[in-house]
Every structure is written in C-alpha cells, then in structure tokens.
Amino acid sequence: MTNVLFVEKIGKQYGDTIAVQDVSFHVARNEIVGLLGPNGAGKTTTINMVLGVLEPTWGSIKIEGIDVAKQRSKALQCTNFAAVYAPLPGNLSVYQNLRVFGLIYGVKNLSNRIETLLTQFELERFRDMKAGVLSSGEQTRLCLAKAMLNEPHLLLLDEPTASLDPATAHDTRAMIQSFATKGLCGVLWTSHNMYEVEDVCDRVLFLSRGRILLEGDPKVLPQAHGKATLEDLFIAVARE
Amino acid sequence: MNLSRTSAIVIRHFYLVSGSPARVLPLFAWVAIDMVLWGFITKYLNSVSAAGFDFVPVFLGAVLLWDFFTRVMHGVTMAFMEDVWSRNFLNIFATPLSISEYVSGLVLSSIGTSAIGLLVMIILASTIFGLSFLAYGLALIPFLLVLFLFGIALGIVGAAIVLRFGPASEWFIWPVPALVSPFAGVFYPITILPPWMQYISRALPPAYVFENVRAIVAGQPVSGSALIAGVALAVFDVLFACWLFVRVYKHSVRTGLIARYSAESVT
Numbered sequence: 001m002t003n004v005l006f007v008e009k010i011g012k013q014y015g016d017t018i019a020v021q022d023v024s025f026h027v028a029r030n031e032i033v034g035l036l037g038p039n040g041a042g043k044t045t046t047i048n049m050v051l052g053v054l055e056p057t058w059g060s061i062k063i064e065g066i067d068v069a070k071q072r073s074k075a076l077q078c079t080n081f082a083a084v085y086a087p088l089p090g091n092l093s094v095y096q097n098l099r100v101f102g103l104i105y106g107v108k109n110l111s112n113r114i115e116t117l118l119t120q121f122e123l124e125r126f127r128d129m130k131a132g133v134l135s136s137g138e139q140t141r142l143c144l145a146k147a148m149l150n151e152p153h154l155l156l157l158d159e160p161t162a163s164l165d166p167a168t169a170h171d172t173r174a175m176i177q178s179f180a181t182k183g184l185c186g187v188l189w190t191s192h193n194m195y196e197v198e199d200v201c202d203r204v205l206f207l208s209r210g211r212i213l214l215e216g217d218p219k220v221l222p223q224a225h226g227k228a229t230l231e232d233l234f235i236a237v238a239r240e
Numbered sequence: 241m242n243l244s245r246t247s248a249i250v251i252r253h254f255y256l257v258s259g260s261p262a263r264v265l266p267l268f269a270w271v272a273i274d275m276v277l278w279g280f281i282t283k284y285l286n287s288v289s290a291a292g293f294d295f296v297p298v299f300l301g302a303v304l305l306w307d308f309f310t311r312v313m314h315g316v317t318m319a320f321m322e323d324v325w326s327r328n329f330l331n332i333f334a335t336p337l338s339i340s341e342y343v344s345g346l347v348l349s350s351i352g353t354s355a356i357g358l359l360v361m362i363i364l365a366s367t368i369f370g371l372s373f374l375a376y377g378l379a380l381i382p383f384l385l386v387l388f389l390f391g392i393a394l395g396i397v398g399a400a401i402v403l404r405f406g407p408a409s410e411w412f413i414w415p416v417p418a419l420v421s422p423f424a425g426v427f428y429p430i431t432i433l434p435p436w437m438q439y440i441s442r443a444l445p446p447a448y449v450f451e452n453v454r455a456i457v458a459g460q461p462v463s464g465s466a467l468i469a470g471v472a473l474a475v476f477d478v479l480f481a482c483w484l485f486v487r488v489y490k491h492s493v494r495t496g497l498i499a500r501y502s503a504e505s506v507t
Contacts, residue, residue: 014496048499051334055494073242073336081334089326096255103248104335146331 002029004154004186005050010059011210012045019045020210022059027154027186032177034201034218035190038238042210043190047083047156050188052076063154077106082147083158087139090132094123094142097131098149105150117145120175136163144172148179155180155187161196173200194231204230206237213237241344245337249345250352253319257353267353268360271307275361278303279369297375297457299427302450304361304371306426309387309446310417311357315350316395317402317413324407329498339489343482346399347392354391376453379462382471383449389474390445394420396481400488403497425450445474 005027012020020042027033035043048054050061052072061068066075088097095114102110118124121141126134131142140163147155157176161169177200180187191197197204198218206214214221214237218230227233257263282295289295323332332342365371373380398413405412423430423437424446430438441447448470452462492498 012496044499045496048496051330053330053334053493053498054496055490073338076334077336083330086330086334087327088331089322089328091260091322091326092252092255093259096252100248100252100255101331101335103244103251104332104337106242106244106336 003027004029004064004184005188006062006065007046007050008060008062010046010049010056010061012042012049012054013057018210020049020056023207023210023212024059025205025212025215027188029153029184029186030181031202032180032187032189032200034197034204035188035207036194036197036204036234037207038234041207043207044083044085044158045210046207047081047158047188047190050154050156051079051081078150078153079156080105080147080150080152080154081156081158082140082143082160083156084140084160084162085158086143088131088142088146090130093128093130094118094126094134095128097142098146101146102149107149113149117148120148121145137165137168140164141168141172144176151183151185153184153186155185157187157189159191160189161191161193169196176200194229194234198230206234208237208240213240241338242336242341245335245341246344246348248337249319249342250348253322253345253349254352256322267311267356271311271357271361272364274303274307275300275364275369279365283369294457296369296371298454300365300369300371301376301457302426302453304365305383305387305449305453306417306421306424306446307361308354308358308384309391311354312350312388312391313395313398313417314414315353316346316392317398317410318353319346319349320395320399320402321410324402324410333493333498339486340482343396343485346395350392350395354388376456377462379452379456379467382467383453386445386449386467386470386474389471389478393474393477393481396478396485400481400485403485403492404488420444420446423447429454443473445470445477448473 003026007023007025009022009024010020011018011022023046035046037043045054049056052068063075063079068075092100098114098117099110102114107113118127121144123141123145126138131139134142140160144160161172164172173196176187179185189201201218203216204218204221205212216224222228222230222233225233227236278300282299285295323329376383394416398416401412402409423440424444425441430441430447430451433441448466452466456462
C-alpha cells in the first residue's frame with residue numbers, strides 16, 4: 001500500500017502555547033484512519049494544517065508525495081474535506097454549490113458528476129433549494145457530496161456523521177467505506193462516536209494535548225491496553 | 241493561473257446577484273439617484289450662472305466618473321464580503337484555488353457589476369441631461385482606465401483589511417471613496433486645497449483625471465504627461481494592493497485566522 005498522506009513531525013505553536021507537537025503519521029491508499037482525541041487535543045488543528053489553511057510552525061506534510069507548503073494548489077487538487085463546522089454557503093442552491101466547487105476542483109464532465117452525486121446522496125429533490133434552508137442532516141450530505149466531487153485521493157472528514165440519523169449515518173459510512181476501498185482514496189476520519197470508529201477505521205491514532213499517544217487497530221487496541229472497549233480506552237486517554 | 245477556478249468565483253457571484261433583488265438593485269439604484277440629483281443641480285446652476293458656461297460636463301461628468309470608480313471598488317469588496325457573510329473561507333481556501341485566481345475572480349466580478357452601473361449612468365446622463373462624452377474625446381479611455389485601476393486597487397486593499405481585522409472592519413471599507421474624494425479634486429481644482437492636502441492629491445490617480453476633465457471643459461489641451469502619471473500611479477497601486485493582500489493572506493494562514501475567522505480573536 002502506498003501512502004496518500006505523509007505527515008512528518010508537524011507542530012503548531014501560538015506564542016508560548018504548543019497546540020500540536022511533533023505529530024507524525026501516514027494514511028495509505030484504501031485505508032481509513034481515525035484521528036481520535038478529546039476536545040482541544042489538536043485534531044482540527046492537524047486537519048487544518050493538512051488542508052493548507054494553517055501553516056505548521058515546523059514539520060512537513062505531503063499529499064501524494066507533493067509538499068503542501070511548496071505546491072499547495074497541486075497537493076489540494078487531489079484532496080477534499082467535509083466538516084460539521086464548515087457548511088457550504090447557505091445563499092447558493094445545492095446545484096450551484098456543487099457547480100462552483102466542481103469548477104474550483106476542475107472536475108471533468110461536471111454536470112454528469114453532479115447528477116451522480118445528487119442521486120448518491122439523495123439530494124435530487126433539494127437540487128434548486130438554497131443550502132441554508134436544508135436540515136442539518138441534509139447539509140451534511142451536501143458537504144459530503146462536495147467532498148466527493150473531485151474523487152479525491154485524500155479525503156478528510158471531521159465528524160462527518162455528527163448530524164445524521166442512525167440510518168443515514170449507516171448508509172453514509174457504507175458509502176465512504178466503499179469509496180475508500182474501491183478507488184485510489186485514503187481517508188482521515190475524526191469522530192467522537194467510538195462504535196462508528198471501530199466499525200469504519202482500519203487504524204486509529206489517539207491524540208491528546210497535541211501529541212499522538214497511541215496508534216493501532218481499533219479492534220485490538222482496547223484489549224492490548226487492558227480496556228474492554230474503545231470508548232473505555234478513549235476515556236482513559238482523555239483523563240491522562 | 242487556472243481559468244476554470246477563476247470562473248468559479250465569477251459564476252458564484254453571478255448566481256448570488258441574479259438570484260437576489262437585494263443585490264441587483266444597488267448595482268444601479270444609487271448611481272441613478274446621483275445622476276438625477278446632480279443632473280438637476282447642474283441644470284439649475286446653468287440657469288443662474290453667466291451664459292456660456294456649461295456645468296453639465298464639469299459636475300455631472302465628474303459625478304459619473306467618481307461613481308464609476310466607487311462601483312468598481314465596491315464591486316471587488318462586495319464579491320469578497322460574500323465569502324465573509326457566508327463564512328465560506330475554510331471551504332474556499334482549503335481548495336486548489338490560488339490567491340491570484342481568487343483575486344482575479346473578484347476583479348472580473350467587479351467588472352460585470354460596475355459595467356451595469358456605468359451603462360445606467362451613461363443612459364440617464366446623456367438622454368435626460370444631455371451629457372456628451374464626445375466632449376472628453378479620446379481622453380475618456382485613460383480617464384476610465386485610471387479610475388477602474390484605482391477602484392480595483394482600493395477594493396483589494398479593502399478586502400485585505402477585512403481579512404486581517406475581521407468581519408466588523410467592513411465598516412472601514414464602505415466610506416473609503418468619501419474619504420478620498422476631498423483629495424481627488426472631483427468638484428474643484430486641487431490648487432484650491434491647502435499644501436498638505438495637495439501633496440496627498442498628487443499621490444492619488446483620480447486627481448489627474450479630474451484636473452484633465454476641467455481642462456477639457458475649459459478648452460485647454462489634455463495633459464498627456466499627467467495622464468501617464470495617473471495610469472502609472474494606478475498600476476503601482478494595483479500591484480501594491482495585490483502584494484498587501486498576499487501578505488495578509490500569508491499572515492492569516494500562519495496565525496490560524498482563516499480557520500477561525502469569525503471568532504475575530506486572533507490579532
């Protein structure tokens with residue numbers, strides 16, 4: 001398996017505060033990696049650095065071997081993301097949002113791609129509705145459709161199923177898993193739902209106070225550390 | 241430069257404007273009101289002043305040119321503010337879109353919106369109040385070019401200020417043309433200003449335009465060197481504005497301002 005994301009000893013310092021310290025990890029093709037940790041652990045800071053919207057104070061990030069700091073546009077061409085805190089503009093319709101971001105990502109056969117995603121994410125009936133009037137679950141589906149527009153090699157998902165009902169969340173997980181295993185994609189996934197993480201992720205990284213404390217298979221990691229479940233392990237790590 | 245990415249910004253703005261009467265109306269309403277107001281003021285001045293002097297090309301023409309500059313500047317700023325108001329920075333800047341493509345998109349959006357305002361002003365000023373652009377001759381081209389470039393430059397500077405200081409700082413931006421106008425000599429020769437104001441005027445490209453507008457109306461020749469100076473200054477201002485925006489953007493990426501923009505907490 002080749003790496004789509006390679007993060008080497010990145011750190012972020014604000015004045016005297018170190019938000020992320022010497023974090024290194026990789027995401028391989030067809031792999032879903034869970035980035036776990038309590039609030040304020042540095043997950044979103046790490047994701048923002050991978051997305052090129054936050055400059056690391058030190059360290060390097062490579063997407064498909066391309067250095068984000070040196071060739072930002074090229075690296076982000078094959079990347080996409082969805083996050084609960086980054087809804088798409090509410091004053092554009094579902095179709096308009098997908099068209100605008102499709103053009104930005106240079107998606108070929110954009111009209112066909114949009115139709116496919118509208119069907120896949122059950123958004124056809126909202127096609128001409130302003131994104132701002134959709135329910136939070138529908139907005140999440142729209143964000144996920146946007147994240148799939150360019151069939152990214154690296155997909156960053158920050159709590160992608162947080163606003164979805166259990167049935168839709170289940171279908172969405174299945175869709176992302178299928179996308180990750182069949183295509184060229186690797187996924188970095190953050191979630192506070194440990195059952196979801198255990199179900200979806202091939203590997204997890206536990207981040208606390210800006211450092212990676214644990215790494216491994218979510219199905220065997222709890223037992224290896226004397227805990228019954230991943231949630232118990234999460235609580236133990238968060239309280240450390 | 242990727243044209244598809246630049247066009248995305250223009251299309252986004254087209255979608256927003258075409259779908260919203262609240263965005264369409266300001267494109268021409270305020271400039272139309274200005275034309276009507278100043279049209280009647282100039283007609284009144286023509287009726288009470290000594291015969292032979294026509295105030296229409298002096299005042300109405302000046303207001304038209306100044307409003308064109310204002311529309312260009314606000315066109316750039318408005319297109320940028322759409323991303324501020326919809327909290328879209330993370331979505332926009334976490335894409336392959338480069339800063340030059342983004343700024344080009346803002347400028348192209350402004351060309352579209354300011355052209356509508358210019359067209360409405362020309363129709364009103366020429367049909368109702370008899371303003372003829374033939375009076376300015378070929379000099380009209382550099383006049384519009386200087387004002388367009390300076391409007392672009394101030395629009396980009398405005399966007400940089402809002403990016404740096406947060407959404408609330410937009411209130412610094414809208415009055416900028418009013419702040420500049422006393423120094424630009426829109427309605428009077430800059431020689432009437434105190435010396436310290438004249439120094440500032442010489443650094444402002446529009447001052448060279450309005451000095452020449454008055455020269456033409458007074459039957460004097462256009463100063464080619466002054467117009468070249470105006471164009472050169474305006475080009476310099478655009479380059480400076482782009483440099484400033486890139487600098488502010490890099491600062492925002494370094495400090496995390498883009499990722500946490502609405503918080504306005506990062507100084």
